[in-house]
Amino acid sequence: MIRKITLALLLALVLVRPSAGQSPQTSGRDRPGAPESVAAGAQIFLSVFQSVRDYGLEVLPDSALWERAVNGFIRELNDPYAQAFTPAEFDEFQEGNTGNYAGIGVQITNLNETITITAVFRGTPAEESGLEVGDLIIGVNAESTEGWTTRNASDAIRGEIGTSVNLRIARQGLRAPLTPTIKRDSVHISAVVADIVSPNIGYIGLDRVARGSAQEVDSALTRFSDARGVILDLRGNPGGFLDESLRIGDLFLEPGVRLASAESRIPGQEGRNLDEAWNAQMPDRIPGKPVIVLVDRFSASASEIVAGALQDHDRALIIGERTFGKGVFQNVFRLTEKRHLRLTTGEWFTPLGRSLHRPRTMQGRPLDEDPDTFRVVTSQSGRSLLAGGGVFPDLTIANDTLTSLEREFLSVTAADGVNVALRIAEHAFSQAEKRTDEGAEPGVNAEDFETFLVALSGEGVPQSFMDSPEIREYIEWRLATRIADRMGRAGPSMEIRAQRDPVLAEAIALLSEAGSPAELYAAADRRKDILDAREPPGGEH
Numbered sequence: 001m002i003r004k005i006t007l008a009l010l011l012a013l014v015l016v017r018p019s020a021g022q023s024p025q026t027s028g029r030d031r032p033g034a035p036e037s038v039a040a041g042a043q044i045f046l047s048v049f050q051s052v053r054d055y056g057l058e059v060l061p062d063s064a065l066w067e068r069a070v071n072g073f074i075r076e077l078n079d080p081y082a083q084a085f086t087p088a089e090f091d092e093f094q095e096g097n098t099g100n101y102a103g104i105g106v107q108i109t110n111l112n113e114t115i116t117i118t119a120v121f122r123g124t125p126a127e128e129s130g131l132e133v134g135d136l137i138i139g140v141n142a143e144s145t146e147g148w149t150t151r152n153a154s155d156a157i158r159g160e161i162g163t164s165v166n167l168r169i170a171r172q173g174l175r176a177p178l179t180p181t182i183k184r185d186s187v188h189i190s191a192v193v194a195d196i197v198s199p200n201i202g203y204i205g206l207d208r209v210a211r212g213s214a215q216e217v218d219s220a221l222t223r224f225s226d227a228r229g230v231i232l233d234l235r236g237n238p239g240g241f242l243d244e245s246l247r248i249g250d251l252f253l254e255p256g257v258r259l260a261s262a263e264s265r266i267p268g269q270e271g272r273n274l275d276e277a278w279n280a281q282m283p284d285r286i287p288g289k290p291v292i293v294l295v296d297r298f299s300a301s302a303s304e305i306v307a308g309a310l311q312d313h314d315r316a317l318i319i320g321e322r323t324f325g326k327g328v329f330q331n332v333f334r335l336t337e338k339r340h341l342r343l344t345t346g347e348w349f350t351p352l353g354r355s356l357h358r359p360r361t362m363q364g365r366p367l368d369e370d371p372d373t374f375r376v377v378t379s380q381s382g383r384s385l386l387a388g389g390g391v392f393p394d395l396t397i398a399n400d401t402l403t404s405l406e407r408e409f410l411s412v413t414a415a416d417g418v419n420v421a422l423r424i425a426e427h428a429f430s431q432a433e434k435r436t437d438e439g440a441e442p443g444v445n446a447e448d449f450e451t452f453l454v455a456l457s458g459e460g461v462p463q464s465f466m467d468s469p470e471i472r473e474y475i476e477w478r479l480a481t482r483i484a485d486r487m488g489r490a491g492p493s494m495e496i497r498a499q500r501d502p503v504l505a506e507a508i509a510l511l512s513e514a515g516s517p518a519e520l521y522a523a524a525d526r527r528k529d530i531l532d533a534r535e536p537p538g539g540e541h
Contacts, residue, residue: 139168209240239301264346325358358389432486
């Protein structure tokens with residue numbers, strides 16, 4: 001277990017004021033067991049606090065001064081990940097990491113200026129109460145939702161577990177609104193999207209390493225037992241829980257091999273020690289199947305632990321961009337019943353000893369570095385891997401970017417007040433319902449598409465855009481992906497996305513011709529030679 005430092009001494013020194021007439025130096029020296037240097041520093045801090053409180057021109061209550069002092073203390077640590085959470089911030093932090101919150105279990109979107117239910121999660125109070133996708137939330141607790149944002153609605157619907165919320169629901173085909181009273185409960189939102197993409201390739205998208213993620217990935221791998229290969233998409237994954245990331249890595253590796261290690265301080269001492277090392281314990285869930293992991297510059301922390309472990313053991317080909325490089329970990333300390341402190345306490349290493357950490361400024365910008373100084377390690381199969389912070393892909397492929405005309409289209413429509421993204425979401429929602437009722441596959445109906453373009457033109461989109469084949473193709477692609485998403489068809493959605501997602505498209509192409517990890521690496525080497533040959537001289541792009 002990673003050691004936790006104690007804050008008892010610090011709190012005692014900071015929160016206890018000296019009695020009247022007692023000098024700071026005497027108070028510090030007389031306290032049994034208090035180091036003189038620490039006690040003196042604490043008394044200086046308290047003297048500054050008292051002077052600001054009593055003589056500062058701006059009069060502030062003690063609580064506000066303490067809050068500023070704590071925030072200033074943390075700001076000067078040169079730790080971009082440290083934070084003193086307020087109760088609301090800690091709740092948001094917990095929800096982001098776990099996918100858990102207290103509510104009823106629906107996803108809502110503001111469509112056609114109405115709060116619309118766009119997903120009902122299984123096994124939640126919302127499902128038990130009969131709420132359906134497409135229901136309109138027109139009232140919450142006797143208040144009309146007219147003019148509300150989704151944040152307004154979310155704040156009103158959520159609450160403490162066991163309490164109830166009263167809704168007014170408008171449903172197509174019903175004359176009178178439904179008025180369910182729903183008891184709030186703990187809700188878990190899955191972090192995993194999994195499906196088969198053509199030709200028989202398992203796709204797993206993991207958007208965060210949340211509680212239960214390893215079990216969800218395990219279930220997906222069981223479904224993919226007959227697939228020719230697996231894609232694990234960690235792009236945009238900011239990380240999450242260490243133990244979950246280790247369990248995810250364990251699903252792809254054999255028992256006994258190293259997953260990761262960590263160094264942290266011995267509490268109260270200056271030096272570091274090898275605090276923990278973790279080894280795989282379970283058999284590989286898909287032995288012999290080729291695996292590709294997709295990463296980008298936003299893949300961080302726990303997701304980097306997974307990618308680094310699979311790369312070090314030659315178990316997965318890494319495609320995409322160099323990862324973020326958050327190779328340090330934080331512990332969360334409880335300060336009071338409602339306040340918590342997040343503090344960086346250690347550093348991660350991959351099985352081959354590569355540090356995942358890339359130093360950054362307090363604003364999050366990477367420090368200057370010299371790639372020629374990066375250490376190189378060799379995997380068991382003889383592959384050379386860079387060790388310079390983050391995970392370097394075996395095959396570097398940048399994500400797709402908008403064309404100049406597409407950027408102009410989005411800029412002009414935004415300036416004219418036309419919310420293209422919202423209009424696409426609204427049209428995709430209605431089309432998904434229609435195609436589901438008809439038993440049709442995801443797709444874009446030609447006649448309905450023309451009607452949609454006419455509607456956009458009617459809102460003020462210049463006709464020149466509507467007549468452009470490039471813009472029409474772009475809009476149709478965005479519609480097709482949203483329709484597939486709304487129909488809950490992850491596989492077709494990924495295949496559509498691959499039309500403009502070169503990283504995903506490359507992964508599908510490589511797995512289509514590789515029947516084993518060795519064949520996958522050989523195919524990637526051939527592909528890398530082709531990409532290197534295309535690179536302009538002088539490193540220009």
